[in-house]
Amino acid sequence: MKNIAILAENISKQYRLGEVGTGTLSHDLNRMISKLRGKGDPYLKIGDTNDRTTSGNSQYVWSLKDINFEIEQGDAVGIIGRNGAGKSTLLKLLSKVTKPTTGSFKVNGRIASLLEVGTGFNPEMTGRENIYLNGAILGMRKAEIDRKFDEIVAFSGVERYIDTPVKRYSSGMYVRLAFAVAAHLESEILIVDEVLAVGDAEFQKKCLGKMGDVSKEEGRTVLFVSHNMSAVQNLCNKGIVLSNGTTEFVGNVEESIQHYLKRNTDSINLLETKERKGSGVVKFAEINVFGATRETKPQSGQPFTMEFVLANNQQVNFADIEFDVRIDDQIGQRILWMSTTLMKETPNRVGNVVTFSMDRLVLNEGIYFITVYMTVNKDLSDWVQNAITFEVSEGDFYNTGKRVPALHSKVLVDYQVQYS
Template structure:
């Protein structure tokens, strides 16, 4: 049974304007409509490519999107910043209307698009739980039956009778997610908002979303830059690129397509920090243009920007499998190797002898810190490619992740 269907949906915005434009433009649209002609502004406009300067005031945030989602599916929506992911969720949640096309839904929708979506700041947490439930079409009896479970999951019991305007962003998102996940809607839509919570709560949320799809048969649409989380939760995926639907397929295929041109140097720096990771590269020591290769020396190159002079900085990088399990973590602190950072760009290299991982794609998390605090932590789905380097028989990869140098002989020395 279908839960959602998008039929040729598009969303157009006019830059610098609220709505679709000026009064003269709206009258022009109306005049074309009464004469049975196409909207004149549909013929103009450009794709939403933030990296280039356009020539039109009209931008298509989404263009001609078609897909179907079955009941009980967990679907990851993937794409770079500006690809149209959040716009698509707003259309599906009916927060805004498509410029063209139609959306068909089967069941009640609960959405969590930003911190505190649907909350009234002057009302208490308790009152907002009942308000959200009523908005979703729940009866008071249904909400009361779930109330204790919601509060327990959110961890804000002590503040449940406090106005939510006094909540921290973490408390906000905890309660908002708990409401959306526990009330009996058929479709749950979640944006990157979970990034506000701590790591423990994010893990708890992923577990709950897995439960509602597998155990309760509810449909989930999930946007995140955290690829291990998407792999863990979702079976299917949608890839957006500049407002266009590039592919809809199983999640492994979608992630493979996304990472093909978005590998080790595709960093989104958090430049509001004093110290942040600006770029990262990985390559084989004797071939600067190649990927890391199994059993050959590999180089990890970190470009770090600092707004002040710092001493005793440590760097670490964790390699994870496609389920988010940590495989190994090269860390300068293990070898008492500290670095002094000067104002501006700083480049640090780590050479790994006989790189041990088998061929494949690995997600990485990068840590930068000193003896007192974490200066930057990058965990936004960074992908590192590893290639084979075998001239003889390939190893059986079903036997694990690691390949180590070995010497075999029939003589004991």
Template sequence: MSRDVILKVENISKQYRLGLVGTGTISHDLNRWWHKVRGKEDPYLKIGERNDRSTKGTSDYVWALQDINFEVERGEVLGIIGKNGAGKSTLLKILSKVTSPTTGEIKTKGRIASLLEVGTGFHGEMTGRENIFLNGAILGMTKKEIASKIDEIIDFSGCERYIDTPVKRYSSGMTVRLAFAVAAFLEPEILVIDEVLAVGDAEFQKKAIGKMQDISRGEGRTVLFVSHNMAAVKSLCTRAIVLEKGKVGFSGEVENGINYYLDGTKSNFTLGQFKDRKGTGVVKIKRVMVFGSDTNCKPQTGKPFTICFELDNEHQISYQDISFDIRIDDNLGQRISWLSTSLKQKTNESDINRLTFVMDKLQLNDGFYYVTTHIAVKKEVSDWIQNAFSFEVEQGDYYNTGFMVPNIQSKALLNFTIEL
């Protein structure tokens, strides 16, 4: 059976020059021109560094994307996931022809509608109704075709009262509602959606995901979906690719892709040099230890569980001024528990440098979990690290019946005691 490939990306790369000038100096432009007239390759394609936003680097050129290859079949919903700065939005802009690739080629069959930012393709001075006709015309539809869909678009968006008001007076949520309705109902063969849906409220997000499922499964249209919401990616997408510093790190099944991405967000438990953190740094986490029954055992369902934090408190801040909390998420980013404490008692020394959370019987199913940490000093954020570290829980005999607890995805209420 032949595959119906609707989108093919071949060796796509995108290079940017850092700084105030987009393409380089006059000498760089002349050098490019001289190589071009002689039939030579652009000399600046041979230089440049990988797109690592956390390092300073030595080159003025950076590869936002490098050698991207993939195919998408008709009716597929492809999830594109990765860290901030991995190249997701750049890729979607190239696919939507907002910008052109430095090298490579894109082959498509049919029209592409994009929802990349709030108000994409909208003119602020025009009304919502006028913008619907404008977007339809851009997609190559006739006025009659657009008019036949306009009632459905307005009804789905929930903006009927404001449809004849200039879009510049819409809230960001209303703009997204109308933009998504236009993109979904004007029947493009390929629908490209960035994280912009996160601007909408919970009711609209659910409605939008349902509509994307309908147009992919029922109408056979293709969706490219970028999101940091792993639950939405898992429920909606049929396949996933993971971008890492401008390159494809994984391509395959959605669940495997999510696990690959989340495994890549693990941090070393030595957090002293961890850069992606917020706060004053007066008190911060230096090291974390996570273990089960003893320091040599992995955490296991139904067994003792310990998280021990070693703090960097060189200013010897008093324990009464420190508050500490941790938030535990599952591998889809869903909040399992939020534990918060203020330190009330401390003996032997005036400063605090170690805090231990102890649980006699771990109430988590097997799988990976991710911990966000937050320290405040006198109610001012001192050290806040999103997904500071992760830990794995092994299946265990929680009820001492000789049977392992089945992995049922549900939220657990965790009861810890705290040792200082």
């Protein structure tokens, strides 16, 4: 029988744009009249989905809509999605920072959450006082907190400032102590948003290690929001993918990451993409990725082509354009880097298509990102991170009928072995 830690049933959260609260006095009166007549909230029948790229037609927007999932005790769950997908809203509802518009949670255990820097801290109180305050909020007795106190302070690394009001802490000190409190006090469920990005790399690694211990060794449940797929993959065993406020996928962490990353594959029109930087004198208009022919998918050991179509309305000469292509794996690690700056010469003419090709694709099977960066006369013209995702299928790179597991190597190279 499953031991359920969290059960979400038809969770939705609606906001009125441009307003604090649920709406105007007239809207509240309409709600009250509908309730007296035995009817539901009339504003639940309206509202746009949470797509920030469109203007919409309603004053209301569904930050979350009909979210359903169950999380078992001891699971470490990564909440994945683009900015604005509803990840932080979901964690705020779970942490009871705000109420859902519809639906309910069934939670088995106490929740400790770290959603923003200093969540749950009183800025006028010292670090020491805030540790005891947070423990009391979780229902712990003073003797229980006393047993954990030294461990919390040692983990946070702010011992020298423990009797200083936390309003004088830097953001890094704040998050160090806040995480130490949330992770060490005896809650059954730990919720952590991307607030860890405030800390330095060493502390982030320390936090991820602690969350892994909390889940695997202590059997506590962890919910973790991050855009760092490497951290999600290393920490979590399950994933929930959110898109525009809806549940797009629920499954194990590998499947969840792959589902999230496989949205834009093989070919994409970039002209309408707003998430870019640069003057736009010349822009990336289209990217096409293919294998031995335009009709075949990329395959390890086979010919591989990346075709970049440029919007070059000002007829800029190729000689004045430089650009880099970066290929990352699905957890954000840089695998390959190619650049026109490495070429001996650039053609002295105007055009709008640049093609990078390989006789043998050296990437192992898996999902990869392409990031593009272009300058015109040394000034940034266009930069699109993770512009396109493409998938490489398994191939017989070594012509031996044997494959190299993607877990062992992302890049395949020719080599010789000699015995003597």
